[in-house]
Amino acid sequence: MTKVSTFQRDILVFGVLLLATAWTCTHAFAGDAGRIKVSKGDVQIERNGKLMPAPVGAVIEVEDTVKTGADGSVGITFQDNSLLSAGPNSELVIERFVFDTTTHQGEFDTRLKKGTLAVVSGKIVKQSPEAMRIKTPAAIMGVRGTEFIVKVDEPTAN
Amino acid sequence: MKRVVLVLATVAAMVAGCAQFASQPSAARWSKSQQPIEPEALRPSDRSPRNDLIVLLPKPNGKIGGVVVRNDGGKEIVLDKAYAGAHIDGPGEMQSITYGADRVAREFSSVVAALPGRPxxxxxxxxxxxxxxxxxxxxxxxxxxxxxxxxxxxxxxxxxxxxxxxxxxxxxxxxxxxxxxxxxxxxxxxxxxxxxxxxxxxxxxxxxxxxxxxxxxxxxxxxxxxx
The missing domain is CATH 3.30.1330.60 (OmpA-like domain)
Structure with missing residues (x-):
């Protein structure tokens, strides 16, 4: 055993620990963002590339895409008491949800790729206006505290 | 022995860093936004037709704080009254509109009906x-x-x-x-x-x-x- 090999082993240990800690940082606090409270017709959650059913009570995590079919609609409550619902033929991505239950500070980013969306803002917006953002293919909305609807027509080739 | 100290110090430093990271909600730690590309945002603005609509609903109680709508052409509309809306009908285009209560009821009944009960x-x-x-x-x-x-x-x-x-x-x-x-x-x-x-x-x-x-x-x- 030479000095160099011990050093290399130290570097390896360091690297492994760094990776493990980085993983913990990104995953350990990733709690549930919300929960499905209304689920009618064809509703599915796409998570890590897999489709799964979305019954009442199902958890919504950050990065989930919620998809509804022609007869589908879905309603979700979030931890900060925000409410979102999507109508038929919709695709909604929960891009980011961070909420501190003590300070009510947080960030909430959602993308409506197509379909219809209804929004009721919650505690995040009450604490920090525009910390909730809704994106569509052509616009970004900063929510200051309100209820509203958004419609995105699927782009048609022409 | 030195190595143990090094490892312990490293762990302590990383845990401290992690804790501080976790205490800042603004850090994008949950977004895993390594997906850096937003295809829609990068799409050439003249490629696809657009038909986005945003309409404020009346609020059952409390005042309306409003919504700021910014389009991909840098235009901005602030919606702060019930049924005030913004219509994006083309690349870089955006108009203020007023949507009737009856039209909202007709066109958006299923999405509004799917809203969960208020906390x-x-x-x-x-x-x-x-x-x-x-x-x-x-x-x-x-x-x-x-x-x-x-x-x-x-x-x-x-x-x-x-x-x-x-x-x-x-x-x-x-x-x-x-x-x-x-x-x-x-x-x-x-x-x-x-x-x-x-x-x-x-x-x-x-x-x-x-x-x-x-x-x-x-x-x-x-x-x-x-x-």
Missing amino acids: ATFLLYFLEGKDELTPDSEREVERVFAEIAARPYPEILVIGHTDAVGNAEFNDHLSRQRAQRVRADLVKRGIAVDHIEVSSRGKREPLVPTSEGVSEPKNRRVEINVR
């Missing part, structure tokens, strides 16, 4: 120094529990409080007993125990601020938050 807060009041409800709250409790039980998958937070009679230890215990009593009653109603979170604040958070030792019926309460 709600209920207060139940207790007899002095006891974990028993007042006669008024005893009458009220049926309605409150029925309303909670009617919600799909209710998520409940129960918080116990006391008035300022007695020392802190006594009131901490009493507020906890009150909250646990309410939880037990909710569970009797068929609500799953793991949907109910219990917390108690003793005499720390009075509804009506009083001096020490003052008996105040409004402070002898349990708050039930449900969504």
Whole structure:
């Protein structure tokens, strides 16, 4: 055993620990963002590339895409008491949800790729206006505290 | 030996870094936004037709804070009145519009109908120094529990409080007993125990601020938050 090999082993240990800690940082606090409270017709959650059913009570995590079919609609409550619902033929991505239950500070980013969306803002917006953002293919909305609807027509080739 | 110190120091440093990271909600730690490309945003603005619509709804209670709509052409519209809307009908285009209540009802009925019930807060009041409800709250409790039980998958937070009679230890215990009593009653109603979170604040958070030792019926309460 030479000095160099011990050093290399130290570097390896360091690297492994760094990776493990980085993983913990990104995953350990990733709690549930919300929960499905209304689920009618064809509703599915796409998570890590897999489709799964979305019954009442199902958890919504950050990065989930919620998809509804022609007869589908879905309603979700979030931890900060925000409410979102999507109508038929919709695709909604929960891009980011961070909420501190003590300070009510947080960030909430959602993308409506197509379909219809209804929004009721919650505690995040009450604490920090525009910390909730809704994106569509052509616009970004900063929510200051309100209820509203958004419609995105699927782009048609022409 | 040196190596052990190095490893321990590294772990400590990383845990500290992690803790600080975690305490800043603004850090994008949950977004894993290594997906750096937003295809829509990068799409050449003249490629696809657009037809996005945003309409404010009347708010059942409270004032409208509004929504700022910014389009991909750098235009900005602030919506702050019921049925005020923005229509994006082409690349870089955006117009203010007013949408009628009837049109909203016609075109958006299914999405609006799918909104979950509004989160709600209920207060139940207790007899002095006891974990028993007042006669008024005893009458009220049926309605409150029925309303909670009617919600799909209710998520409940129960918080116990006391008035300022007695020392802190006594009131901490009493507020906890009150909250646990309410939880037990909710569970009797068929609500799953793991949907109910219990917390108690003793005499720390009075509804009506009083001096020490003052008996105040409004402070002898349990708050039930449900969504």
